[in-house]
Amino acid sequence: MEIDDFRRALASSPVLALRDPERDYILRTDASDVAIGGVLAEKQPWGPECRLVERPLGFSSRKLHLNETSYAAYERRLSAIHDSLMNLEPYLSNRHTSVYTDHGSLHHIASQQKLSSRQWRHLDNLQQINCSIKYFPGEANLVTDALSRIHHPVSTTPAATISTNTMELQIIGTEEWKQELCELPVEDEYFCPIVNVLRKEAEVTEEAESWASQRLKEKHHQ
Numbered sequence: 001m002e003i004d005d006f007r008r009a010l011a012s013s014p015v016l017a018l019r020d021p022e023r024d025y026i027l028r029t030d031a032s033d034v035a036i037g038g039v040l041a042e043k044q045p046w047g048p049e050c051r052l053v054e055r056p057l058g059f060s061s062r063k064l065h066l067n068e069t070s071y072a073a074y075e076r077r078l079s080a081i082h083d084s085l086m087n088l089e090p091y092l093s094n095r096h097t098s099v100y101t102d103h104g105s106l107h108h109i110a111s112q113q114k115l116s117s118r119q120w121r122h123l124d125n126l127q128q129i130n131c132s133i134k135y136f137p138g139e140a141n142l143v144t145d146a147l148s149r150i151h152h153p154v155s156t157t158p159a160a161t162i163s164t165n166t167m168e169l170q171i172i173g174t175e176e177w178k179q180e181l182c183e184l185p186v187e188d189e190y191f192c193p194i195v196n197v198l199r200k201e202a203e204v205t206e207e208a209e210s211w212a213s214q215r216l217k218e219k220h221h222q
Contacts, residue, residue: 017044017055025097026054028136029084031076033069037061038084040091060087075118077103082122085129092129100136107133 019025020042029038038061041054060083064071068079081099085092109115109123 015056017042017057019057019091020044021093021095024095025057025092027081027084027088027097027099027131029077029080029099029101031064031073031080033064035061035063036076036080036083038080038088040084040088040097057091058088060084074103074105077101078106078109078119078122081106081133082125085126085131089129094130097129097131099131099133101133102136104135107135109133 023042023044026041026043027038028041030036037059039056040058040060041056043052044055045051046053046055062083064076064079068076071079081101085097085099109119110127115123
């Protein structure tokens with residue numbers, strides 16, 4: 001499915017419901033190693049039997065910044081709650097919102113004594129909204145889970161890039177592949193810089209290993 005088709009599907013009538021200001025809201029949030037997301041919903045009558053089901057009102061998601069990817073799971077899930085509430089605040093008005101997360105300790109964040117400055121800022125914003133945080137098992141949080149997870153395939157194909165202006169060289173490949181290149185007799189003017197860099201790396205590694213071995217011997221004799 002094309003990304004434009006996916007966006008149209010998310011915004012189409014069968015998916016998004018019109019909010020009922022008389023009903024409380026439900027916000028389900030999640031965070032992964034690369035992104036955070038949230039789904040705002042309401043329990044509304046649906047189908048011929050008029051059963052109460054959760055119908056989505058809006059979606060929120062974004063990719064984590066580089067520094068955010070090193071945050072602990074607690075921090076990332078708190079950011080998911082905070083960002084989702086801030087992005088979807090126009091929907092909320094003054095109605096109560098039940099916020100669900102799969103990190104149980106966030107349920108007690110308001111009573112925790114030790115918080116970082118970032119956590120205090122998030123908590124201060126959350127206290128401006130009529131909401132309560134509740135636990136919800138992650139394996140059952142399918143919709144939000146899809147919003148917060150992006151697959152990034154990792155290429156294992158050996159590659160080399162050369163910048164002629166800065167004379168920078170980056171070589172990606174297995175150690176076996178690099179070793180095979182080092183042992184090749186190279187006369188090509190374009191390929192020669194690659195092998196020279198690899199040989200220099202091998203010399204530095206060998207010197208470091210020799211120095212470490214010598215230090216260990218000296219320490220052992222002491």
